[in-house]
Amino acid sequence: MTARLPALTDVDDKPRRRPRRSAEQNRAEILRAATAEFATHGYAGGRITRIVKKANTNPRMIYEQFGSKSELYVATLESALGALRTEELTLDVEHLDPLEGLLKLFDFMNGHFERNLDLVSLLRAENLMKARYMKKSPRIHEMSSPVLSMTKRLLIRGVAEGRLATDIDPLRLYVMIAALSQFHLANVHTLSNEFDFDLKDPAWRAKRSADARRMLKAYLEQKSATA
Template identity: 55%
Template sequence: MGRPPRNGDGGAEPGANRDALLAAARLEFARHGFAGARVGRICEQADTNVRMVYHYFGSKSGLYIAVLEAAMADLRAAELKLDVDVTEPLVGLLQLFDFIHDHFDANPQLISLLSAENLMQARYLKQSGVIPAMSSPVPKLIQTLVKRGVADGTVRKSVDPLRLYVMMVALSYFHLSNAPTLSAIFDEDLARGPWRERQRRDARQMIERFLRVG
């Protein structure tokens, strides 16, 4: 008897192979980076075959770009949960920080993917036409909240939306992406729950004091 047919042999629902490949590839690229990742391992984990990679994504690099796009889409979905029309401006900006911080904290694979892509000077992210488009609403959301906050006297003037967003990401990302080296240098386990919770409170307070009038 031959082996049971894999999903890639036609037994899966339409799109199931693609979703399985993306999930397996996200883990593989996060663990091994682009150069170290192996398409064969991805297909084995996804229970499909190599031709499905080329059918859906065209190449290994196409699959990697799709993984980056999916990971960034998840982050954007978390950020854009905020309803700016019913949220008080300062409260809304702090909630946005909470969304960003909690998303990075819950998604270590995203941190690995972004760290690896930064080492490659965003070589593959630059090839995506999707990521810049999905990112553009975030500074606009911040700008809307800042303008309303300035108008009602709760947010100080001259807050640049993009600079504020970068600050929020830095305070959500750096301590996680650099936890192994910082922990070794200072003999303090930055991955411990209590340390991370204290960092979250301190970072949120920094954002609030930066934004608040007076």
């Protein structure tokens, strides 16, 4: 009697070992899962068990990499803000006309927040906690300084060239750009309900962005600014 050879399906059905991930890859997967978890449920509602499942890892690996839930949350904030800061600093704007450089910064921030709604949610939740966990990260403060310096240099050059108003504060300007880039995202559900209009509508968002850009341009170009 001829021995039966294993069918292809018999071979294919056998469980296959997943390729082993490096420590860096595992950390990146955990941070991705943690970002989604904390953005959806906040710090208090975030669960390590769900992060473990989404990251396809185990609790031991999370605690080895990050130490605790709170330290993982801080690392998540650092990662999300770090992505924004890294991209900001790669913007090639300082050779441009100062006005166009600052408008390009707005265009970038507006698009970044649109593409990274988890960051909007994380910032909103952290504000409710009065930046309790963000204060534990010196790295976040260090990341912000170069961006503010870049904004200041563009303003100084714009004033020297007679292109921009003379009394614009770099920090106030940056906060204004951030507000114009994310207020409609952070409050999309309440505003949509209040005015019975879906603020997620792409056409509406495109027009809002254009409006915000014109407002910013007019502010930067004003000649009789007040303190």
